[in-house]
Amino acid sequence: MAASKKTPAGTAAPGSAGKPAKPDKPAKPVKSAKPAKPAKEESRTALVRRARRINRILAETYPYAHPELDYDNPFQLLVATVLSAQTTDLRVNQTTPALFAKYPTPEDLAAANPEEVEEILRPCGFFRAKTKSVMGLSKALVEEFGGEVPGRLEDLVKLPGVGRKTAFVVLGNAFGRPGITVDTHFQRLVRRWKWTDATDPDKIEAAVGALFPKSDWTMLSHHVIWHGRRICHARKPACGACPVAPLCPAYGEGETDPEKAKKLLKYEKGGFPGQRLRPPQAYLDAGGRPAPPLGAG
Ligand code: SF4
Numbered sequence: 116m117a118a119s120k121k122t123p124a125g126t127a128a129p130g131s132a133g134k135p136a137k138p139d140k141p142a143k144p145v146k147s148a149k150p151a152k153p154a155k156e157e158s159r160t161a162l163v164r165r166a167r168r169i170n171r172i173l174a175e176t177y178p179y180a181h182p183e184l185d186y187d188n189p190f191q192l193l194v195a196t197v198l199s200a201q202t203t204d205l206r207v208n209q210t211t212p213a214l215f216a217k218y219p220t221p222e223d224l225a226a227a228n229p230e231e232v233e234e235i236l237r238p239c240g241f242f243r244a245k246t247k248s249v250m251g252l253s254k255a256l257v258e259e260f261g262g263e264v265p266g267r268l269e270d271l272v273k274l275p276g277v278g279r280k281t282a283f284v285v286l287g288n289a290f291g292r293p294g295i296t297v298d299t300h301f302q303r304l305v306r307r308w309k310w311t312d313a314t315d316p317d318k319i320e321a322a323v324g325a326l327f328p329k330s331d332w333t334m335l336s337h338h339v340i341w342h343g344r345r346i347c348h349a350r351k352p353a354c355g356a357c358p359v360a361p362l363c364p365a366y367g368e369g370e371t372d373p374e375k376a377k378k379l380l381k382y383e384k385g386g387f388p389g390q391r392l393r394p395p396q397a398y399l400d401a402g403g404r405p406a407p408p409l410g411a412g
């Protein structure tokens with residue numbers, strides 16, 4: 116798709132690096148907001164530069180970006196990520212406290228009564244299949260990895276219910292190994308930005324990975340996913356309140372009126388609670404609010 120001819124008006128500036136923007140206040144307007152050049156005219160070097168500029172702006176916009184699942188160790192992150200299929204991170208975060216209180220280790224969960232686990236996981240949806248997955252992967256951890264979550268991609272993807280996406284979430288966030296998480300938001304945004312035309316997640320991962328140094332991959336994934344959840348929504352992106360509008364070929368696909376766009380913002384950008392019941396301190400320091408427990412809102 117060629118770049119929109121519309122000029123992004125009233126686009127929001129990111130917070131300055133090291134100084135987290137107050138998340139519930141609208142960002143300031145950018146003065147020189149011009150539409151990005153059509154992707155077909157863009158050289159490889161220009162694409163790399165534009166992609167990295169977008170990531171820098173997102174890093175300033177979401178300096179507190181983090182995985183939106185609550186976890187205390189690699190086992191909890193692995194289980195929470197598997198549970199997050201087809202539901203929100205919020206719902207998983209509201210469900211896992213009871214699960215991990217009763218079954219804190221892979222040994223405990225592997226030996227659990229499936230009906231009791233199903234009852235706990237009911238709010239996550241697909242609770243029978245998810246019970247099977249988390250009990251199956253706990254069993255595999257006990258039998259094949261001494262009850263520890265392995266830190267290698269090739270081992271993780273052998274666990275029942277664990278694909279590359281889940282494996283990279285665990286590797287990137289629990290083991291500090293760079294990984295790109297290609298979820299639905301990531302796929303949508305990188306195509307809007309013309310970083311790649313690929314539709315297959317593995318091809319997207321390879322194409323986007325080639326635009327950035329490996330050390331950026333994990334935080335890049337958070338930035339893109341956070342932007343997709345807060346501003347660049349699937350149906351109605353808030354283009355008029357978007358800090359990367361001047362670099363976006365898809366500007367104008369959503370609401371361009373700054374006041375109307377502001378009303379579309381979600382979580383801390385819209386002044387609402389986030390998805391984690393126990394968010395990192397940096398998020399709270401920047402004015403973010405914890406999510407309510409199950410049944411409280
Ligand atoms: S909201 Fe999305 S589509 Fe709109 S300008 Fe921002 S990144 Fe582009």
